Amino acid sequence: MDTKYIDTFGGFMSTEMVVKGAFDLISDESKAGACLWISNKRGFEYWPTPAEEEKYRVRPKASRKKSADVLQVNVQIPRSFDKIVVHTLNHNFQSATRVVRAPLRLPLKPDHVLMKIIYAGVNASDVNFSSGRYFNGSSKDTASLLPFDAGFEAVGIIAAIGDSVKHLKVGTPAAIMTFGSYAEFTAAPSKNILPVARPDPEVVAMLTSGLTASIALEKAAQMDSRKTVLITAAAGGTGQFAVQLAKLAGNKVIATCGGKDKARLLKDLGVDRVIDYKAENIKTVLKDEFPKGVDIIYESVGGEMFDLCLIALATYGRLIVIGMISQYQGEDGWKPQNYTGLCEKILAKSQTVTGFFLVQYAHFWQEHLDKLMDLYTSRKLKVIVDPKTFLGVHSVADAVNYLHSGQSVGKVVVCMDPMYNNRLAKL
Template sequence: MELRPGLSALVTGGASGIGRALVLALAQKGIFVTVVDFSQDKGEQVASLAEKEVSKFHSRLEFAPALFIKCDVTDSNELTAAFEKHVKTYGGLDICINCAGIATPVPFYQDKTDGAKSWRRAVDVNFVAVIDSTRLAIRAMQEAKRRGVIINVGSASGLYPMGVVLFTRSLAPYKRQGIRINVLCPEFIQTELASKVDPKFIDLMGGFLPMEMAVKGAFELITNESKAGACLWISNRRGLEYWPTPAEEEKYRVRPKTLRIKSPDVVPLNIQLPQSFEKIVVHTLSHNFRTATRVQRTLLTLPLKPDYVLLKIIYAGVNASDVNFSSGRYFGGGNKDISSLLPFDAGFEGVGIIAAIGDSVKHLKVGTPAAIMTFGSYAEFTMVPSKHILPVARPDPEVVAMLTSGLTASIALEKAAQMDSGKTVLVTAAAGGTGQFAVQLAKLAGNKVIATCGGKDKAKLLKDLGVDRVIDYKAENIKTVLKNEFPKGVDIVYESVGGEMFDLCLNALATYGRLVVIGMISQYQGEEGWKPRAYTGLCEKILAKSQTVAGFFLVQYAHLWQEHLDKLVDLYSSGKLKVAVDPKPFLGVRSVADAVDYLHSGKSVGKCENFSFCLSVALCFGSVILMSENHSIMFGSIFELFDSSKSFTMPMEAMKIFGAFSRNKGFAVAINLQAEELLPAKTSKLLHQSKCGQYHKHRG
């Protein structure tokens, strides 16, 4: 919810302490406020101050811009009347903050009374009244049919008394009705309530928090639309942090034996292996990928080595660093040593179908969808050791995006950035292949995310992904925005541009901040390719603010690939992660150089891929490409890989998948020939009887 003039808020316990600070902070945004408190003198004083602030935004109002209502929050009738008066005055309720609280000096187990004036009273005010007020706020929002936010403020000692926290977490499903209920758990702030706590205990907790942190936390819970049933913990030691953190959740998550989403079993294909196939090889060292590479037809050598797998590539990922690979930057030694390796296969990643296996490979089967992250994916077929095979659910283009791009973001943010929650994270080139993952993973971890991009389409994509502040460098000055809107700096930078952007990001880094370099695409091109750059004063800068600049190279984290790929697939399959694949089609190995040029042109949005080395097999698995209806995909005979000498019957599971495939909105298939001209008569009849056949006739 955007904090804007004209909204209305009700704050219990609003006459003093955190409640008072929140009332005034809301009033300074032009929000009408009702102060609910038992202290009349303090309440009227705060309401008067709030009225002056709200009046700066509104003139000639027919109602009071701020109200004070004296109320004992433990009296249900009085509390109900307070909510009714607020709704009658302001026409509804947008924000409710339950901040009323008292302290008891005597532990309940030492209290020799019935507790009516001590611990029992504290439970009624600090917990039961929170439940009652939350109930009334939900009802007010439902009756007005308005979206709303409710914040319950936990006890002064933060998370440790869990009653309010667990109650609030149980209300997360109300988000479906447009009502988000969250809990704010600050540690000790210097208020009248906190003055009754043993100073030694406060020192043990790290001392008093500044009031501004509580206000910042409350505003974060109001404005962050992704949070419902969330607990925001505030401490001097760790700042703002959603609890439990992703790391804590991992400790207690009940997991199946594997996170991988199983494919609908291996489809039994009789794949006819060709005598030869085409692939891209680097034949001369150059940062110009087109100059450095050529298409080469290679004989398929059978039988395979015992521990090898033959993979039929369906989709291959295009990466900015392809030009570094073609110039030999990823090989050790001098130019003479590297040149001795020529020619070598190109392409970092791909997905496809296992077409054949060696005699000693027992854990994989022909027909299994799989991914690879080894050199040689720009090919129709590739032979790799079985240990390099990453089984996947389906050979979809989204899986390719999760490989180099997704794994770089996931592992780099966890290991190099040491990302937790409650931080401000800046992602450069955020609409690209890896940037799109970085912004989403940072948001899912409970952080505020800033993203840079160039162009309206890219900015829209990032907003759709939930980015808090998108900076389109074609419309705004990045340096000015960061300086004006984030004067204290950003905690984490995920940097892939290099050059002047690196300098800008380093200058925008906060004290204790971490800048992770995962690439420098702006420096890859040029007449002489990627040249080393001098960073004058770098050591002095990071020393002065205890900052960290960390490099990240994915190949050095191979032991984490499967674990993080499983996590990404899990997030994607549950709908928590979106994957954008650039809609421009690049078909076959002969278009690879065009795809690399397109990526470096800055026009791509999301992951750029080269596909349909064989879309036919992808269709059998219901593969879907994220494309607009203005784009088409050309493919040949659907059954071109099958042994035509044998009779063919489409498996029932494949028929079901064809039907599901036909219902995917926004996907256009262009077939220049009729199905009867492409397929044997028997399979053509089967196709037309399926829903996919209906789809072909309707759209073809």
């Protein structure tokens, strides 16, 4: 062999150098998919190089000057990320889902934004989504869509933007309410991005939970002042907002919950009459203490609770159905219930029973999110986040089970990136 030719490339490498390079490559997960060149002349050199990656990384074309709405955090964009997908239709979220590793494809579509998710919110309807109830058509049609991404809401940092996006910047804190929020990253049309002050757990609580309460009470319940308002499951994610908004509007508020700790929390939030169903009979309390009935009822439990609420509804009263959590996790799934004589009951007292589905009120989201944020920053509104910690994508199923256990208080939140969370806390 012509050693002069080999010398032009730096000569033979030692076995130790090759072994060191191999260990360097396999021990650094961020180098997955990269190629390592080893030579005596240039040492270790990875491909693609940072300069080459820059050609394919999406960057904002607008000025990168610091501004009040941009967090100066360096978002590292990986080649792949973890996310939750529904792989089989089942009301048991844990059985229906799995964590998968997905490639992060760049460049983005011109009108899209890539968001680094920091906190994702857990919702009772996660089990409805995993069983396919959010899709129109037969179960066979829904099954043909599998696998699909899970998660309704999240907050984080904008990591990259498409070429045509002018109103958003990399580093901007943002919220998103689209399917696929149980992930480390998500790409979405820029029109779906909701700018926020900070990507905090409290902001997650204001999304599905807070917006449902705010919009439902204003639009569906047509709430004004000096009314009697009943909130069921009031110590939960959305109930905590409903009781406070009803009080701020100048109403007398009744709230149901299960347990002394939850009852104490609701008293602290200003509720006039807390009914702990573990210690009192809800039907008896409503009949004895509110004989004229309740003007507005914000109902999320369903089943027997719905029956009690209908009986307690006053003349001209409005019963707003935002969910029926008691029916979500039955062995046979969600079966519609019959309410015998419903028409006759509401006709006799000119009552209204109204359904509320947040997705159909998307045009009000930003307006009401801004209102909630203003109330929170002015300390007129408290936001309760459940203290139980859930870290990483792999903890999502446990978080969903915890919410349905009845133990949670306030909003259940998953921190998708604990290391990133620690960085934000220092800002």
